Amino acid sequence: MTEDAPRYADCPTVEVDILIDAPPAAVWDLVSDISMPARFSSEFRGARWAAEEAKEAEPAVGVCFVGRNEHPAIGTWETRCTLTDYEVAKVFGYEVESFDGPGVSSSAWRFTLAPEGGGTRLTQWMRMGPGRSGLSFAIEAMPDKEVRIVARRLKEHRANMTATVTGIKGLAEAAR
Template identity: 50%
Template sequence: MRYAEGPTVEATVHVAAPPAQVWPLVRDIQFVADTSEELQEAHWLPAPEGPAEGEAPAVGHRFRGRNSHPQGGEWETVSTVVECDEERRFSWAVMDTENPTATWLFTLTPVEGGTELRQWVRMGPGPSNLNKVIEKMPDKEERIVAHRCREWQQSIERTLAGIKERAES
């Protein structure tokens, strides 16, 4: 799999709680950061770019994330909410909404006994720090992309487990 192909990663978990109980955790970007090894913190930008005091996030709202990776160092990103369908879908594009470095998505589906919670991410199509690594070792692109996908898979599984635990407690 090559970066330009827009590889995706996803996982799903059953949460023994209704979507109304899961939704606040999904859209709580700091809680999502708390479950991640890479995303160290996330904060909504002040209005008008982010939600006003006490306001729920909506399409167009932006947040800043601070990231850390053993090989990639530290960096910040700004993400924009591109979907916010209450208790159903919450998605953001990283950096440029027209050409994001990644797009992240949560979907909540009501099922018997709770919620099927899915998290999905697509790499690219916009350039990211990963492109710099690939440019240095183009013959290893597929291995580099596969490694990054495995890291994202672990991150998604950790985030879903954290949301499940909090929603069910």
């Protein structure tokens, strides 16, 4: 895959990072709040722990939540997400179940926290695919426009991710 011609099947990624003047433990409290990105994203509207996981005392790898999203081109939808990486004050990652069903992800998302100087380097990363997502329907309807469709979606993700890490920085630093 080249950056100027992304294809969904290549599982393109986006990564943003920011240095936060707060320790990883303070940043972790924000990152591990599954609804927090809704404060900054133009698309993500919030999340709740899945019904069968609601009794869990602590999040852990394998625990699920349901995310709510809204986009002018698609409308509103919910996704089932499963924690795949969970290490307190270090990494919070999850995969989104695809339209292909359980066991296949339509995307993966991860926050990574690393101590840097007296603060925290916060990185947010995401990967499209390999399973089908709402974007797959647009690509199937207009296969000749796949590169444009995927590039635009990556740009939207980058903008929302940048807003999220910048928002986390503001909250973490204001709490000091």
